Amino acid sequence: MPTALVTGANRGIGLAVARDLARDHDVILAVRDPGKAPTIARARVEKLDVSLPESIAACAARVTGPLDVLVNNAGVYTGSPREIWAVNVRGPLLLTRALAGKLAKGARVVMVTSGLGALSSQPESLVRKLQDPDLGFEDILALCEQPPGGYGPSKAALNALMRLFARELPEARVNAVDPGWVRTDMGGPGAPRSVEQGTASVLWGCRLPAEGPTGGVFRDGLATHTFEATPEAPRSDRRGPGRRRGDP
Ligand SMILES: NC(=O)c1ccc[n+]([C@@H]2O[C@H](COP(=O)([O-])OP(=O)(O)OC[C@H]3O[C@@H](n4cnc5c(N)ncnc54)[C@H](OP(=O)(O)O)[C@@H]3O)[C@@H](O)[C@H]2O)c1
Numbered sequence: 615m616p617t618a619l620v621t622g623a624n625r626g627i628g629l630a631v632a633r634d635l636a637r638d639h640d641v642i643l644a645v646r647d648p649g650k651a652p653t654i655a656r657a658r659v660e661k662l663d664v665s666l667p668e669s670i671a672a673c674a675a676r677v678t679g680p681l682d683v684l685v686n687n688a689g690v691y692t693g694s695p696r697e698i699w700a701v702n703v704r705g706p707l708l709l710t711r712a713l714a715g716k717l718a719k720g721a722r723v724v725m726v727t728s729g730l731g732a733l734s735s736q737p738e739s740l741v742r743k744l745q746d747p748d749l750g751f752e753d754i755l756a757l758c759e760q761p762p763g764g765y766g767p768s769k770a771a772l773n774a775l776m777r778l779f780a781r782e783l784p785e786a787r788v789n790a791v792d793p794g795w796v797r798t799d800m801g802g803p804g805a806p807r808s809v810e811q812g813t814a815s816v817l818w819g820c821r822l823p824a825e826g827p828t829g830g831v832f833r834d835g836l837a838t839h840t841f842e843a844t845p846e847a848p849r850s851d852r853r854g855p856g857r858r859r860g861d862p
Pocket of ligand 1: 621622623624625626627628645646647662663664665666686687688689690701726727728729792793794795796797798799800801802805862
């Protein structure tokens with residue numbers, strides 16, 4: 615039975631991804647509070663706070679491997695930029711690095727990203743840094759210390775991080791997958807997509823065939839430049855009634 619690890623697997627998209635993977639994987643539910651973790655057949659719980667490097671190191675040490683699927687799903691939308699980047703960027707970087715040696719040949723690594731991470735929406739200085747061909751892991755860690763913005767920029771950096779890992783792990787299929795705007799605690803009740811729809815987008819990256827793509831950003835199995843090529847409706851038209859935050 616293949617093994618999968620899902621971060622933030624106690625609620626929202628992470629929980630739904632873990633439930634589906636548990637149909638045919640031994641799943642590790644990596645959660646901040648194991649006491650509140652849901653019970654899923656064929657799943658075990660590991661304590662993991664992705665904002666804490668020591669928690670990542672301890673969790674990774676407890677994983678024996680080989681790991682066939684790694685889903686970096688845990689994410690936050692609010693908080694200070696440093697808090698957001700610690701979870702959305704540094705967490706996936708340190709966890710994937712810590713588990714790299716335990717990944718099975720051909721493992722699927724999924725970074726759960728957002729349309730708000732599109733480079734076209736980021737400050738020019740960040741775009742320049744992220745597109746620098748010499749960008750390395752240490753540069754991204756340095757950005758986490760002085761982030762140039764909150765949620766959207768963090769997901770742009772996560773996409774760049776995904777490309778670094780795709781290069782570093784050529785035998786794995788490493789991709790960033792956008793679930794779209796989904797009705798979870800983060801997305802709010804006015805989001806247009808169900809948890810099932812968002813989850814299906816993420817599962818596509820987990821269940822790629824061996825010859826599937828690596829190093830891309832996808833939504834619903836389509837490369838996101840497909841979306842960027844078509845002008846989207848103005849953002850104000852995409853918000854549900856009463857929605858105060860942006861689409862995550
Ligand atoms: N919902 C959307 O519309 C949308 C759109 C685009 C992208 N996304 C992305 O999809 C992913 C899942 O989002 P969601 O909508 O399912 O959000 P959610 O319902 O708010 O769930 C977030 C999950 O992340 C976990 N988490 C937060 N901080 C953590 C930390 N420091 N260590 C470990 N786990 C932590 C939470 O655990 P606790 O219960 O312990 O807080 C929870 O399990 C995120 O990466 C998000 O950015 C969501």
